[in-house]
Amino acid sequence: MRWCIVLIRLSFVLAWAACSVAMLLPLRAHADAPATVFAAASLQGVLSDLAEVYPGGARVSVGGSGMIARQIADGAPADAVILANLDWMDWLEAEGAVDSASRIGLLGNTLVLIAPEDTPDLDAVTIASVTARLDGGRIAIGQTAGIPAGIYGRQWLEAAGLWDALRPHLAETDNVRAALALVARGEAPLGVVYATDAAAEAGVRVLYTVPAQMHDPITYPAAALTDAGARFITFLQTAEARDIFAAHGFATLQPLP
Numbered sequence: 238m239r240w241c242i243v244l245i246r247l248s249f250v251l252a253w254a255a256c257s258v259a260m261l262l263p264l265r266a267h268a269d270a271p272a273t274v275f276a277a278a279s280l281q282g283v284l285s286d287l288a289e290v291y292p293g294g295a296r297v298s299v300g301g302s303g304m305i306a307r308q309i310a311d312g313a314p315a316d317a318v319i320l321a322n323l324d325w326m327d328w329l330e331a332e333g334a335v336d337s338a339s340r341i342g343l344l345g346n347t348l349v350l351i352a353p354e355d356t357p358d359l360d361a362v363t364i365a366s367v368t369a370r371l372d373g374g375r376i377a378i379g380q381t382a383g384i385p386a387g388i389y390g391r392q393w394l395e396a397a398g399l400w401d402a403l404r405p406h407l408a409e410t411d412n413v414r415a416a417l418a419l420v421a422r423g424e425a426p427l428g429v430v431y432a433t434d435a436a437a438e439a440g441v442r443v444l445y446t447v448p449a450q451m452h453d454p455i456t457y458p459a460a461a462l463t464d465a466g467a468r469f470i471t472f473l474q475t476a477e478a479r480d481i482f483a484a485h486g487f488a489t490l491q492p493l494p
Contacts, residue, residue: 270432275309277305278301278415281384283362283487284299287478317466319457320385323456323458324409325385344456348393349446369425377410377429378408379429385413386431408425414434428441
């Protein structure tokens with residue numbers, strides 16, 4: 238009888254342990270599940286590197302910030318969103334798709350004028366020098382009414398007194414990486430992109446760095462949409478992530494947590 242009692246108690250202990258493990262497994266799987274991140278096209282390279290070291294990995298979908306914002310507002314299944322323009326994140330917040338408490342200013346960048354890698358220097362950026370360099374071609378740039386790099390580019394051209402003359406010579410693209418590709422393939426003699434884009438493409442060179450005071454500050458706001466997204470955004474503020482951002486040329490705006 239004593240042995241029977243011992244066996245019964247042992248069976249309860251084993252059953253309890255099995256049940257505990259069964260309850261823990263889903264929690265662990267949830268914690269290690271990949272985060273789905275919707276982000277501006279200019280973040281494609283750096284987020285790919287970050288996804289490789291993030292515990293559980295991350296699925297990254299990139300595009301123009303306006304397109305990404307509209308997808309989020311329409312209910313796209315994202316855990317986190319990172320845009321290249323504050324206005325689009327403000328719009329998402331106004332639409333009720335983003336909680337203001339989950340927002341941070343994550344990164345900064347610089348705007349540059351690029352050309353194919355074998356292009357000679359441009360002594361000055363004037364209407365005459367730019368149109369001569371174009372020689373009938375066009376300046377590749379993100380859509381100046383909706384793509385952040387294009388918006389910043391337009392602000393620069395307006396501030397520099399170049400907009401009216403150069404506007405007819407623009408080739409506007411759906412995102413900044415498309416503008417970069419046009420220049421890298423030699424299909425556009427000039428392009429306006431972020432410095433980080435130029436650094437990621439061996440087929441182009443920087444002719445001119447746009448002074449920061451000639452456009453709005455280039456800020457990448459990030460927001461968590463789920464608990465999984467909050468964990469990913471927290472990871473992006475760690476020393477490990479900051480080193481990766483710096484290697485790609487991004488300036489980090491948040492202090493270490």
